[in-house]
Amino acid sequence: MSKFLVALSQWCRIGLWLSLCAMASGSQAATLEAGSVQAMRELHRKLVDQLAQSPLKRPVVLDSTETDGGLQGDVYAVVDHSLEDVRRALERSSQWCEMLILHINNRRCRAEHGATGEKLTLSVVPRYDKPIEQAFELAFVHRVASATRDYLLVDLSAESGPMGTSHYRVLLEAMPLGNRQTFLHFAYAYDHNMVARLATMAYLATFGSHKMGFTVVGKTSDGGPEYIRGLRGLVERNAMRYFLTLEAYLDGFSVPPPERADKRLNSWFQAVEKYPTQLHEVDLETYLAVKREDRQRDAGTAR
Template sequence: MNTSPAVSFPWLRVGLGLMLWAMALGAQASLAAGSAQALRELHGKLGDKLAHSPLKRPIVLDSAETDGGLQGDVYAVVDHSLDDVRQALEQSSQWCEMLLLHINNRRCRVAGDTLTLSVVPRYDKPIDQAFELSFTHRTVSSGRDYLQIELAAQEGPMGTSRYRVLVEGIPLGEQQSFLHFAYSYDHNMVARLATMAYLATFGSHKVGFTVVDKKPGGDPEYIRGLRGLVERNAMRYFLALEAYLDGLPVPAANRADKRLRRWFEGSERYPAQLHEIDLATYLGVKREDRQRDAAPAR
């Protein structure tokens, strides 16, 4: 693979929008995942952070850089029952609908328990410039008090591998749930160096959500670099999950448009980190994708 900056940087800007959709906690979270009791204990430990989140919502976002790759997490209280979450994510085709809310995800195909996502380097690039990432969908646990569903891919583009996407949750009363939405992957040295080069040049102005200091005027100084990139995309994909859930009670004919608008509105709540394009352009791209994939093959 050609890894010169001219080739790598455009992919790193958005391909990492998918690949750095990175969410899996650091040491504390990875130990906490895997059961209803463990997730309840974690919910208790994060109670104060959820109640006083700088994101102005009950969300805790974490990220980590490791020797083997990148990882991060979103923990959130959502106004949906655990049954709603289960019904929304139990099929691979539903995951496709959810993932396609992201501006750079342009196509998703399902074959059994495998979903293949096509991602372009920029939203305005044609679909034939997309790379593909194939995930195996699996429900690990689906009880009344605990849900865990995961996607896994052994290989990815640009020297990446061992992808794992995880959604787990517990009920909080009848109409709320506590969710952990996580993603992790490994990358080789070439991919890591190319990412760092991008972040030092074209991506140098991008910031994440973690506040690391204060500017002279008192405004927050946000984290940058690899963790900033992870955090931006962690939030984008959590917002995709939430927008998908918010579309459940909407009549089927209006559901897709509702979800697109909800994803965009959620992203615009954090313009410093997530603003990319205007609503009309976003909706136009997504409607064009639907029309293309609905057209009969020639």
């Protein structure tokens, strides 16, 4: 493997929300179609049985698609939080920052209000044990496209990223299921060119050969489930990690404000560890130490 592929494959270990080992290309990105409350109701009706019988042992359905120009991932879920709580968690870029830094590789996030709207800048390291100086930055525009009594639509977009990446789109839509539950659809899409695709596949065939997603594609020799691997497996791991950041952030509202940061960190780690085959990276002590370091560093910067 060339030095270039080794360097690029290192970035693929990030497990980043947007799977940033994909380099931008001139081809058209996978599209994310914004819906409506009527479309969400129909979607929930179609998925109600799958949600109830999900092999993830909770009402969550994962879907991943590989296109000619990139990848698209979707998570559909029912959460035990009201739509008002979801809206409260996602209506400002500063809250997205608080949510995103629950991921162990996300080491800093800055929110600001610019002339074109709210923005957030996320600093991501290639591995959790790398210093913040090795982080790259992603600048997202945050937009609340719709916020009615029975429907919420929020999207994030980033035109450029490291190593020539571009055209990221993240979409979150939600509708109430009674007063205490919400049906969520989280989706993202991005481009990659052939060089990036081959580099990612090289990583997945070597350093990442043990990594797998959630979709069951068959049975192993001992009769257990055989999970999808490769690019779609990568997408599914990323999608689940970031869905769990959202849920952990929502869980934080159940305790007084001074306790919320610790509550969310513990909730995210515990949720990830329910799927050790796909998502385990570090132990709780290491995870909390990394996040404590981030908190102390940013508090010192703010003074």
